Amino acid sequence: MSCRIALVGLSWIGADLPGPASDPTLGTAIPYSHAAAVxxxxxxxLVAGCDIVAAARDTFRGRWSGRYPGLRVYGDYAEMLRTEKPELVAVATPDHLHRRVVEAAVEAGARGIFCEKPIATTLKDADAMVAVVRAAGVTMSVNYTRRWFPEFVEARRIVRAGGIGRLSQIVVQMGGPRSMLFRNHTHAIDLVNFLAESEPVWVWAELEPGFEDYGIAYAGDGGNDPATEPGANYYIVYANGVRAYLSGMKDTAGLDTGVTLTGKDARIVIDLEGIRLHSVHHEDIRTKPGVTTIQPITPRWTMAGMQAGLRDLIDSMDAGHEPASPPEAARTTVAVIQAILMSQARGNVPVRLEELAAVVQGTPR
Ligand SMILES: NC(=O)c1ccc[n+]([C@@H]2O[C@H](COP(=O)([O-])OP(=O)(O)OC[C@H]3O[C@@H](n4cnc5c(N)ncnc54)[C@H](O)[C@@H]3O)[C@@H](O)[C@H]2O)c1
Known part of the structure; x- marks a missing residue:
């Protein structure tokens, strides 16, 4: 299928050129911008791009009109969508400004939407977006990029194949000065939902010191200033019995995200060094220490991240199945964030996700 795509939001994540590979003989790095993935x-x-900032439009055109000679730019996405009528729309506006663009893309007749994470910063917006795309039969995928990273896809395959016994615990360590709940933690929460393969039931949380009185409504600026969003530590319990502990406060080194999945029989460890399967053999668990073996895992892949996400979206549209990151799953991540805020607001107590609908109705957009 050949498809015309337009981008809304032309910052670095929208418009960057692909970076260099570790060696020129390897071509370019895995694309990390929408335009490079396209x-x-x-x-x-790529037929058009839109940004309210003229300099962003100029940079975008300068970078990409060599590759796409007919490329047009707009300052108003509604006009762009009406004029261009693209089959696919990629949405890379700030965190709290995805809903109107998605609604306009549906109105303009798009068949597929690739929307940045978080899908929204309120449950009200997320619910409206899910409703509008489902009613119109539009295929939507949310760019939780880790859903297309080989290490996490492989970890889930190993768990599904019974490679660690019944999955019991997931631990995620993130951190650094941009530990922001809606902007960055959202990736870790979605990743844990993806790996747990179950619905979150309740959440306990503590927000970063200084944000004790943040409240339950989003007070961010779209994801730019870390002072407008807290870091947090929290615990999520899933319907299938999986427990997840996530830590990410700003007063920690901004290292790579480390993930461990521990099952009844073994553990998968994922970090910058790759994926390893840790297994232990006990001769006599009561009297002798077990012997642990570590096996490196090497998944095979030909594409990853955003390129794989877009490929998955196109394939889903063609085949009529769901992409790996459907909007309902992204809505669940917003619900977990709401529960985290509510846990703090109530004095760091457990919050059941089923309580949320009643409490957050009417939270401002
Ligand atoms: N998936 C990932 O790994 C990843 C990485 C970085 C950013 N993101 C997401 O991408 C989105 C954009 O992030 P950012 O840091 O570039 O944000 P940003 O605040 O820099 O905004 C992105 C662009 O949108 C433009 N914009 C704002 N309102 C607009 C409107 N009404 N119409 C057209 N353009 C408009 C801005 O001028 C800017 O150029 C966010 O949702 C963010 O969470 C995702």
Missing amino acids: AAIPELE
């Missing part, structure tokens, strides 16, 4: 998929044609 350029890596032959069936996609």
Whole structure:
């Protein structure tokens, strides 16, 4: 299928050129911008981009009109969508400004939408977005990029295949000065939902010191200033019995995200060094220490991240199945964030997700 795609939001994540690979003989690095991911998929044609900032439009045109000679730019996304009528729309506006663009894309007849994370910063917006795309039969995928990273896909395959016994615990360590709940933690929460393969039931949380009185409504600025969003430590319990502990306060080194999945028989460890399977053999668990073996895992892949996410979206549209990151799953991540805020607001107590609908109705957009 050949497909015309338009981008809304032309900052670095929208418009950057692909970075260099570790060696020129390896071509370029895995695309990490929407435009670079589009350029890596032959069936996609980038027809237009929109940003309210003229300099962003100029940079975008300068970078990409060599590759796409007919490329047009707009300052108003509604006008762009009405004029261009693209089959696919990528949404990379600030965190709290995705809903109107998605609604406008649906109105303009788009068949597929690739929307940045978080889907929204309120449950009200997330619910409206899910409703509008489902009613129109539009295929939507939310760019939780880790859902297309080989290490996490492989970890889930190993768990599904019974490689660690019944999955019991997931631990995620993140951190650094941009530990922001809606902007960055959202990736870790979605990743844990993806790996647990179950619905979160209740959450306990503590927000970063200084944010004790943050309240339950989003007070961020779209994801720019870390002072407008807290870091947090929290605990999520899933319907299938999986427990997840996530830590990410700003007063920690901004290292790579470390993830461990522990099952009844073994553990998967994922960090910058790759994936390892840790297994233990006990001769006599009561009297002798067990012997642990560590086996490196090497998944095979030909694409990853955003390029794989877009590919998955196109394939889903063609085949009529769900992409790996459907909007309902992204809505669940917003619900977990709401529960985290509510846990803090109530004095760091457990919050059941089923309570949320009643309490957060009417939370401002
Ligand atoms: N998936 C990932 O790994 C990843 C990484 C970085 C950012 N993001 C997400 O991408 C989105 C954009 O992030 P950012 O840091 O570039 O944000 P940003 O605040 O820099 O805004 C992105 C662009 O949108 C433009 N914009 C704002 N309102 C607009 C409107 N009404 N119409 C058209 N353009 C408009 C801005 O001028 C800016 O150029 C966020 O939702 C963020 O969470 C995702």
